[in-house]
Amino acid sequence: MQKKIIKLFILLLIVFVIGVFFISLNKHSIYDTRSLIGQKITDIRLDHFSKNKTITGEDLSKNNFTLINFWASWCKPCRDEHSILLKLNREKNLKLLGVNVKDKKNNALKFLNDLGNPYDELARDELGKHSVNFGIYGVPESILINKDLIIIKKFIGPISKNDYEYIKNTVRK
Amino acid sequence: MRTKIIIFFIILNFNIVDAKTFLIDSNKVFKNLRCLICQGQSIADSNSEFAQTIKLIVRDQIKDGKSEKEIYDFLIEKYGEWIVYKPPLNKVNFLLWLLPYLAFVTGGGIIFLLLKKRYNH
Numbered sequence: 001m002q003k004k005i006i007k008l009f010i011l012l013l014i015v016f017v018i019g020v021f022f023i024s025l026n027k028h029s030i031y032d033t034r035s036l037i038g039q040k041i042t043d044i045r046l047d048h049f050s051k052n053k054t055i056t057g058e059d060l061s062k063n064n065f066t067l068i069n070f071w072a073s074w075c076k077p078c079r080d081e082h083s084i085l086l087k088l089n090r091e092k093n094l095k096l097l098g099v100n101v102k103d104k105k106n107n108a109l110k111f112l113n114d115l116g117n118p119y120d121e122l123a124r125d126e127l128g129k130h131s132v133n134f135g136i137y138g139v140p141e142s143i144l145i146n147k148d149l150i151i152i153k154k155f156i157g158p159i160s161k162n163d164y165e166y167i168k169n170t171v172r173k
Numbered sequence: 174m175r176t177k178i179i180i181f182f183i184i185l186n187f188n189i190v191d192a193k194t195f196l197i198d199s200n201k202v203f204k205n206l207r208c209l210i211c212q213g214q215s216i217a218d219s220n221s222e223f224a225q226t227i228k229l230i231v232r233d234q235i236k237d238g239k240s241e242k243e244i245y246d247f248l249i250e251k252y253g254e255w256i257v258y259k260p261p262l263n264k265v266n267f268l269l270w271l272l273p274y275l276a277f278v279t280g281g282g283i284i285f286l287l288l289k290k291r292y293n294h
Contacts, residue, residue, distance in 0.1 A: 002286055009279065102222065128226040129233070135251040137209050137223045 036135055041149045046123035046130055049100060049108070055123050061147050063095040065171045069119070069142045069159075070131055072103040073111035078140045081158035085118035088164065093171040095120040101139050102128045144170065202231050202244055205258050215258065 044057040060066045069085060071078040089096055098119035100108045105124070112119075125131050134143060135154070142155040144167060152170060155163050203217035208224045216224045216231075227248070234244045248256050262270050 002290065006283065009283070127229060128222070129229055132226060132230050132248075132251060137252070 036151050036154050039151050041134060041143075041145060041151060043133060044149070045133075046097075046099060046125065049098075049105075049122035049124045055097065055121060057149050059121070060095075060097065060145065061149060064093045064147055065152075066095050066097055066145050067142055067167065068097045068099060068134065068145065070099045070101050070125075070134070070136050070139050072101050072139045073107040074103065075139045077158040079111075079115070081140055082115045082118070084159045084161070084164045086116050088159075088167060089118040089120075091168060091171050094167070098122045099125050099131065101125045101131055101136070198241070199228075199232055199235055202235075202241060203228060205245075206231070206248065207256050207258055209252060209256060 041057065044055070044060060046055040048055055060068075067088060085096060088094060096119045098121070100122065102125070108124075123130075128136075134141075138156075140158050142159055142163075144152045144155075146152055153166065159167075200217060204215050206216040206227060208214045208216050208219040208221060208227075210221055210223045211219045214224075216227050230248075231244055234247065239247075245257050245261070249261075254260050260266050260269070
């Protein structure tokens with residue numbers, strides 16, 4: 001009887017270990033944004049880039065859709081996605097809010113003068129602290145939200161052509 | 174004059190204690206936070222932009238009087254459970270927490286049974 005119990009225990013242990021390995025190896029251990037989709041962004045307070053005012057959630061809820069784009073002039077991939085942002089600026093249902101992160105004001109202005117300004121509103125996050133409220137860990141990153149400030153999708157890295165299509169189709173629906 | 178010196182040292186002492194407590198707490202929190210853009214480094218070990226920002230946030234929240242749990246909860250809400258090294262106990266990972274105790278009790282049980290068997294013989 002005891003031998004049977006020990007055998008059963010060993011068998012269960014083996015099944016358990018295999019199960020743990022199976023689940024762990026199939027799990028994405030890198031930062032995943034899927035859990036953020038459907039969440040409401042709260043406590044939005046961003047300093048305007050040039051005006052002495054704060055951009056709040058109330059301002060963003062006036063737009064049907066808002067793409068919040070986190071960028072910096074020193075970031076090469078931000079340069080790569082810029083032409084797509086300029087194209088997205090033409091979408092009627094979409095407003096673009098640029099958040100200039102950890103950047104020098106003059107460099108940021110030069111970047112926009114050289115490449116064009118796709119943003120309807122521009123905010124500044126000098127120390128990167130406000131960006132944490134959006135779950136940002138680098139630039140470029142973008143978040144598409146609706147008028148209820150619910151996250152529809154988060155884009156890590158530069159916006160690709162596929163992302164552009166996705167955003168275009170979503171805001172035109 | 175004497176009283177002034179005593180008051181000065183009392184205030185100085187309070188400030189040192191305060192600074193020390195602040196430093197210890199923030200370091201403890203940094204060590205339990207994972208740098209999401211680094212390879213196997215905690216926020217405490219990393220000098221990346223991300224780690225520096227999170228350090229600022231943690232220090233601010235400590236200054237605002239937030240507890241360790243409140244700081245972790247805020248960062249988990251923004252970045253997911255992956256950001257903390259010590260995950261909170263919940264229905265998804267309860268086995269991870271219970272397993273060492275289960276293994277301890279089961280192992281003890283087996284040893285007890287084997288010893289009992291040997292004693293009976």
